[in-house]
Amino acid sequence: MQLRMGLQVLAMVWVPAVGWGQQADALRFSASTSWSMPYADVREDRLVGGIVFDLTQAIGAALHLPVRYVVLPRKRIEAAAQAGELDVRCYFNPTWTQNPGQYIFSNPLFDASDVLVGARSGTGTITDLSQLPQGATVGTVLGFLYPALDKRFQDHSLLREDAVDQEKVLMKLGRARTPYAVVNTRVLAWFKRQSGSEAIADWALPLERADFYCGVNKSSAHKPQKVVDAINRLKATGEIDRILQGYQ
Numbered sequence: 477m478q479l480r481m482g483l484q485v486l487a488m489v490w491v492p493a494v495g496w497g498q499q500a501d502a503l504r505f506s507a508s509t510s511w512s513m514p515y516a517d518v519r520e521d522r523l524v525g526g527i528v529f530d531l532t533q534a535i536g537a538a539l540h541l542p543v544r545y546v547v548l549p550r551k552r553i554e555a556a557a558q559a560g561e562l563d564v565r566c567y568f569n570p571t572w573t574q575n576p577g578q579y580i581f582s583n584p585l586f587d588a589s590d591v592l593v594g595a596r597s598g599t600g601t602i603t604d605l606s607q608l609p610q611g612a613t614v615g616t617v618l619g620f621l622y623p624a625l626d627k628r629f630q631d632h633s634l635l636r637e638d639a640v641d642q643e644k645v646l647m648k649l650g651r652a653r654t655p656y657a658v659v660n661t662r663v664l665a666w667f668k669r670q671s672g673s674e675a676i677a678d679w680a681l682p683l684e685r686a687d688f689y690c691g692v693n694k695s696s697a698h699k700p701q702k703v704v705d706a707i708n709r710l711k712a713t714g715e716i717d718r719i720l721q722g723y724q
Contacts, residue, residue: 502544503698504563505532510550510617512643514666514723515567521547527662528567530719531585531710535564535690538706541698551619563696564703568689572621579691580700582707585716588688590622590658591680599655601679608656613637615645615657622658624683643667650675658683666723 507516507523517525523545536543546553546562554573556562569588570576592614594602602608605624610633616622618638628634637654639645642663649657650673659667661680668676690707692700710716 501698502542503532503536503539503703504544504546504561506553506556506562506565507545507547508550508553508567509547510619510641511567512641512663512666513670514662515660518547523547527719527723530722531566531690531716532564534710534715534719535703535707538710539698539703549619550617557693560693560695562693563698564690564692566688566690568691569686570689570691571623571686573691576691578694580694580704582690582692582704583711584687584689585707585711586688586720587685588660588662589685590660590683591664592656592658592683593649593664593680594656594677595649595652595654596675596677597652599677601677602656602681603679605681608634611635612656613654615639615648615654615659617642617645622683625658646671646673646676662723 507518507528509518509521511518511526511528513526515526516523516528523529532543532545546556548556553562553565554575557565557578558575565579567588570581573579592602592605613635614625614637616636616638618640622629625634629636637648639648642659645657645659646664646667648654650671652675664680667673690704692703694700696703
């Protein structure tokens with residue numbers, strides 16, 4: 477298949493040396509080039525750090541399996557999963573896929589909601605979406621869906637300005653290239669800590685709540701329910717909360 481030939485599969489395992497047989501049994505996780513820290517540190521199409529990296533390494537260790545990452549643009553991940561190229565998708569939510577029945581989902585692992593934020597100069601505090609000026613430009617990520625705003629984007633009462641990831645969205649906001657932006661709460665907090673940016677306003681308007689899940693492909697050779705049970709145990713034992721604390 478042309479799709480399979482085009483997939484760029486990049487491996488990183490949690491053990492120092494892996495034989496061919498072990499590689500064939502690796503647990504394959506998706507990773508998106510549109511993810512930002514603290515969720516993912518993607519360098520040269522390799523996932524090398526962040527919450528998702530630490531979480532997936534912990535899942536592999538719990539199952540005594542090597543881990544391999546399939547790093548793709550977000551829009552190609554769904555097709556890769558349908559083609560059987562992926563075992564597990566994390567940083568995921570049942571409402572973000574057109575095929576939720578293809579997966580067995582973990583319990584909700586933590587909050588992954590978005591907020592609307594504004595540039596410090598030139599924008600007043602927004603406490604309700606109705607206060608957004610007609611035709612205002614909102615920074616967004618290419619290919620991301622925004623249920624609270626999509627209708628307004630479609631009728632052009634608000635205008636999208638896409639960037640490749642949420643960090644770039646915030647950089648454009650900080651440089652006043654866009655007056656507003658939609659970003660994940662953890663990405664926003666991380667960006668402010670790392671950049672020391674004073675150009676982003678202090679207010680943040682919560683949009684629709686979303687939770688972070690892992691979804692295991694039902695076609696996986698790794699007994700999907702067993703993988704889901706391992707993920708839920710990591711949550712129940714506090715291991716996921718400990719990972720999150722490392723990025724606060």
